[in-house]
Amino acid sequence: MATCCKRLIVSFLVCCGVLPLASFAAPEELTFVGSKFYPPLQWLDANNEPQGFIVELEQALANEGDYPITQTLLPWNEALQAVRTGQADAVALIPSEARSEYFDFSEPFYYVAHGIFSHSNGIQYGNYAQLEGKNVAVASGAFAQQQLSDSGYNFELISASDELHCLQLVDNRTADACIEVTTTSRHLITNNKLQVALSSPPFWPQSYAFGVRKGNKELLALINKQLAMIQVNGTYQNVYQKWVAQLEWQERTFTSNLKALGWLVFGIVSMAAAGFGWSYVLKKQVALKTYRIQQELDARKVLQKRLHFLAKHEVITGLYNRPAFTELLDKQIKAHPEDHPTVIVIRIANIDSITSLFGYDITTDLLIEFSERLKKQGFKYAAHFGVGLFAAVADAELTTEAIIDLAMQPLEFQSIDFEPLLAFGLIRHKDFGTIQSNDAQELLRQALTAVSVSQKDHKLWVEYSPGLEPNADDLRLLKDFHQYGTRDFFLHYQPKLRLETNTILGAEALVRWQHPTLGVVPPSKFIPLMEESGLVTQITRWVITETIAMMKRHKLCQKGIVISVNVSTRDLTELGFVQFVQNIVNDIDPKCLQFEITETGLIDDSERALYVLSKMNELGISCSVDDFGTGNSSLSYLSKFPVAEIKLDRSYVFDIAENDRNYMIVRSTIELAHMLGISVTAEGVEDIATINVLREFNCETIQGFVISRPISEDEIVGMFLREIKI
Structure with a gap:
């Protein structure tokens, strides 16, 4: 009978449009992750078993959908990373604009507020302005971290490993204040006997929702369906009522204890006077019980009304969702x-x-x-x-x-x-x-x-x-890259000839995609698509990793061979790029690696580009400006950035033997570069006449089909240090 009623409810919700028409396939198993220091929402007990309101809510979702789940509680940042990398399926969190880049969010199911927590025996900070110039702790990856980074206030953020660590930093006076969720922090303070107290009014009222990996629409729809079902059939209310005392709990103060003592004295006096007013007291107790029951019923109606409103409306604006x-x-x-x-x-x-x-x-x-x-x-x-x-x-x-x-x-x-x-x-x-x-x-x-x-x-x-409408092939390429990553990618190398010695002393690594059904996809097709979608950083890291592995296999650094890799401006603005490069070049001489940056893109964030290129220069990795002359700020880049080489774009080089204007442009550019101590590589060299002109200009290196098209690893290794008769 219960199963039949449940099916009738689902059918009704589908007909009303609350649930989508698509069928939901029950998963084999779902993995939920969360914070191990977040009572009473979620925490690990003495036996390392997950406990809390959200833990039981996840179990209710699984029971409703009749599928098994795994629940793992970790340090908060690790929990977020597990969902982003696909190691876990969902995490309960506060939706935000910054997190929407990596997560899709379910409908909200609970609401929390944040507060400022100060040392009990120190200054009690009540607002942002009082924290100017102070050390403020915040849990790594928390909603508060992004909010404070964007606030514009001048205080030093200290990154804590988790919520408990944030409060401990205040307790040991490493930080002046911690900003965290009020409900959970009160429990952590009491459970761990910390000398910390809430010193501000609550702020940032925010909803709690389940977050899934960006683009996982099927899982998001499944979670939304189960959330709707447990709200309709009363399961959510049962779970909430079980935990409401802890969710709304606050540590007892001296004043509250004094009040409790007063009630105890009053009870003793009342018992002493029971023989004189038993009937009156009994009547008052019944009235009080009735009042409290009515209060609880009213509160439940308010909550149900609020949940019904939020099921159809967006929380900030009040407009429809x-x-x-x-x-x-x-x-x-x-x-x-x-x-x-x-x-x-x-x-x-x-x-x-x-x-x-x-x-x-x-x-x-x-x-x-x-x-x-x-x-x-x-x-x-x-x-x-x-x-x-x-x-x-x-x-x-x-x-x-x-x-x-x-x-x-x-x-x-x-x-x-x-x-x-x-x-x-x-x-x-x-x-x-x-x-x-x-x-x-x-x-x-x-x-x-x-x-x-x-x-x-x-x-x-x-x-x-x-x-x-977007190109169907583009969508397919994006879908396949999300699914398979760089599985079908490989590298070709285009040799670079040193004109002074007529020998091959380097090459440029060029990525290729052997698609299972579309065949070889040219870089001009998929690289702009990946740049626009923000996925090019994954490809760049793969190319750098594969290139260094090739250099190790053939011991190219010992031979003085330099391999160049194309790096986009999006890579330069990626926060973890410098650390990635520092780690990966540990086993090679960085001087045998060169980065080629497209000159037209540096203007997007010149300060960040200058910082990253300076770091690369300190490591010993030289930087080359690719497609030089095609952007709007060529000369300013030569003076501003630590550039070791420029690569003349093929549009100027290919006809310099016949085109007087391009002849003058190339000659003057090479002369300018040499005066600045910068070497020059000419791209797009396709005939002997062009080589002769470039020799006349003292151009150091050339690259083009007159030497070789891009070739495989085995072929390029055989060309290194060979003299080319030109």
Whole structure:
């Protein structure tokens, strides 16, 4: 009977659009991870067994879905990393903009606040301003770490290994304060007898949700389904009621103990007077019990009402969330197919910059203010999908210009002189065929496609057309790379000839992709795609690793051979790149490794580029500017960055024997480089006449088809130190 009722509930939720139509395949097993120092939400007991509210909630999800789970509690940063690397499936955490780069989030299931914790016998810090110039501890990987990094306040952050360590740093006075979740910290302070106390009002009220690895939509849908089911059938409420006393617990103070003693004295006096007023006392006790029961019922109704609201609304703005918005749009299309609604998606393109400049609190206020604008401007209904992405529905009669005018009304916002940079994507239902059962989802997807193109092309608005759809092969390449990584990649090497000796003293490592079904995919096809998707750093690390392994196999460093590797500007801005290079060159002479950086990209973050290139120079790794002459700041780079070599772009080199203009450009560039103590490599050399001109200019090295096309490892090793008759 229970199984039948459960199936009826699921069917009802699917029909209402609360759950998607797609079937959910029960997994063989799910691995949940979390923090080992986070009572009462989750912690390890004396037997190293997971305990806590979230632990039991995860077990309830597994029981509802009838699949086994593994629960592992670790230091917090390790738990996050386990999900990011695929070693675990899900983790309970606070959703944030920074974490959305690596995680997708379920619907919220609990709410927490943060606070400032100070030493009990020291200064009690009550707000950010009082922490200026102080040492503030924060757990590594915690929500608070990113918030404090973006706050703009001048205090020194100390990274703690976990939540308990954060509080211990205050207890031993290594840190002036720790910023952590109030509920868990109170338990940790009492359990570990720390001289630490909450010294500020609670702030940053945030939801708790389950996070899965970015792109794992099937697992996310499964968790959302089970969350909905345990809320509907009362399981969530049972788990919450079991833990509510600990979730709302606070350590007893001297005042509370005094009150307790007073009640004890009162009880003794009452017992002494029982013979005189038994009937009256009994009546009062019944009334008090009745009042408390009524309070509990009222609190449960408030919580259920709040959970029902959050099931359909986004917590910050109060607008509809994505499932509720899609459900409303689907109902509108089915009820009034002749209305032809227009779906608009709006993205605040510069929301990251606003957060960095003004802080998270200002960004939150901006999102709320912009939401109020959408409510007041006559749209039928609107939604916030998170991270500054909004959607709205307008009547088909409104022109595109009128829609944008409505959403672009000036903000009167805290007297701060800025306007958000908006990008619009629109789709008009009447323009694309008959109504289908999945029109709401498809219309929203098309509008999202349009807004992505709008932001990418720096346009105010783009209206959807089929020509905006991404290339199917590109999507396939991205999918396969996510699934298989660099499994099907290999390296070719293009030799570099030293003109002075006519010998091959180096080569450039070039990555190739032997796709199982598409064949050899040229780098010009997949490298820009990986750069745009932020995946190129994985490829760069693989190329560096494979190149160094090849150099070790053939002992190239002992022979004075230099192998160059292409490094993108995204690699230079990756925080762990310097440490990665320092670790991997331990077993070789760094002087036999060279990095080629595309000159057009350095301007994106010149300060970071200067730092990284300086570190490489200190290691002994020389840096070359690739495609020199094709960017806008060539001369400034020569003076600003520690460059050992420039590579003249083939567009200037290939015809210098016939083109007087390119002849003069190449000659003057080589002369300038030599005056600055920089060597020159010419790319794209394809004939003897070009070689003769480059000899005349005293160019050190050439590279091109006149010597060799890119070749395999065995072939290039056979060419090293050989004299080439040219």
